Amino acid sequence: MGTLRTERWASNLRAFASGSVAKSRERYASIREDHECDPRDDAHSPSVNNPLMPASEETPWAKHFKAREVRDLVAKDLERLHPGEAFYNAKDVQAALCNVLTAWALVNPEVGYRQGMHELASLIFFYRASDAAAGTGTGTDAGATHAWGEGGDPPPMRPIDANAPALSSTYVEHDTYAMFDAFLGPTRDARRRRANANERGDDATGPPFVNVVAYYEDAERRGGASEVQRACDRVFAVLDEIDASTSERMRALGVEPQLFCLRWLRLAFTREFHLDDAARVWDAIADANAGDDRGDGHAAMDFMEAFAVSMIVFVRGDVADAEDFGGVVKRLQKFPPACDIDVLVSRAGVIAPAVKAVREGKDVPTEVLARAGIELGIPANSVAPGTGTGTGTGTFPGAAASASASASASGSGVGGGGDDARPQLGAKANEFLIKAKDASAGVGARAADLFANIGARAKAAMANAGHSASATPRKNSGNGNGGDGRGVEVVDQARSMPPSPKELGSAFGGLGFFGGGGGRGGGGGGGTPAERFEARRRRRAR
């Protein structure tokens, strides 16, 4: 790979204004100068500018006090950043992160600094500093020698060398700002400003953009749902579609997605995995952002929410086994570290179109569900034999393996044979679909679609599907799984779960259910005063 990680991030996030690193560094320096000016230096007369004037006035003193307040808030959180890890607690790193977060909060006062942002910035900072130190990226950095993480003061903000290389330890702080800003994306206000007038053409590269900041924003209207709440609802809605038995189980126990998803999304999964693994997820988020073909800036968010779904599905066995509410929540809040992150990433890629559909209020396309079913090895529960079985197995050659086949089915069987299953879906599939729709045995048309689309490979996957998370999954690779045959897992201790009629009913009942229970619209009274309270408390806290 010719490019280092943060180069790839920067390019996929479109982090540098007009593609110019120097320009972005310049911008960062002027932001800081603007907000951190020493009011005593100001040439204004004391009648216009003195520390005793009301804070509401836009005086240099008011600005100064505001900046100091934000800085104190940020510094307080940074004290608790990755406790015990020397790099993050080194004086220079702390100071640089504090500068970055304070600057961002002051530029975006409508959101300001929120807990969690410091962890996002720190991940970017760490990798940027590592890449700069590696020095193997674009150009070399002969003059810059700052070794981050060893204490002391950060390098001075200026001068900015227009000819400095893209990866320079001198400008890690500057570049972190640009990438952090791009990763958070425009705030609601900024989006609106951008939509209303096409101003800011010079620093805004326009959509597509990541918009993680939306997960930090409060609800827009009184009684409305915040974006992060909506995202949680989407995660559940998609789970309903692709793994109804798991979502059913969670609903039955009262486990709502915001109990764990909020942290997953706000921290972009950095707490759930080792940082190296989290960075892999970020690679994929950035890639999704770059590949946004709609230009509305949601591709990266779709991916993130899909990733959350794939995480839940990954521990579906534990969810099924858990005794109660507490067991499920604990499993999801303490995600098992043993998994192969690439499996989750590739699954999320398959699920993302489903999130997109839900976001747009559309039905999840059948082929998306089918692919997800294959990729995740879900069907054992959700698309169980029952009414469909007879016709199904008859219609599709090679679909003989039953859902309850034991886990001893060899891993190598997974890769073979099934790859050509989907191309066969043609007239026969439609025929089957029509039959299935007519069958009206409690199976929704959607479920029938899904079932019809699952070929031999899916069947094999069912047999092998990883249900137990207590066993360490091995990725079944190297069997020449062509095409998209990644990520089918063999779990040592897979259980087969022959569905009972009740499960069947509930599984199908779940299909097509769009998150109504998640509290999207409803949600009892008292929300509005609470929001007012929240706003007041935050103001006070600053």
Place this chain on the structure above:
Amino acid sequence: MSESDEESEQLQYKVILLGDGSVGKTSIAMRFTEDYFGKSYKQTVGLDFFVRKVTLPSEIDVTIQVWDIGGQTLGGKMINKYVYGAQAIVLIYDISNYQSFENLQDWYALVKKTFNGRLMPYVALMANKADLSHIRAVTPEMHNEFADANEMCSYFVSAKTGDNVTTTFYRVAADLAGIDLSNQEIEVVRKIVRAEIVNNPTSHVARRKAEAKKTSSKCIIM
């Protein structure tokens, strides 16, 4: 498990910890559920969830769910969803941080609004970092005044030393289950938790005040 012969129904209580950031909510939850104290925890983003089973006198098993809610990260509406359905709410402040005490007014107001018109849960006032009495910013008098005014049970604890943390949850559970705990029983729990008991002067002040008030309030103040 199934040792409880005739007691087929499992008692389970949802206890919510509320309070400003870094007053020690996570530390208290960790101390109670795992008897562990870490010097520093990452900020709770959203919610952390802990569970511990305790056995009350007469072999009554109780599962205590501790919901540790991020002090800063949740919007009001979401907090509402978490708080609702709780059997007990523990309002926590840091005795060395006056602001964290004052802000409990707001936290309490949030609770009252959430339960508006419904039966209020058991509400307790908990002063954490009692080991920092040399830099205290909130006096026991202020503490008691707030607790009395709002008819809250009140506790002084230190997650760091472990002082009173488990006994507090034990008491909360007993109160919820409607079981009277004798001092002796409390002592037993205390001894299991810690062999050495730091004699905290604030507790005595509080206790003396509590003795005087005992007739008016059913809460036990330690």
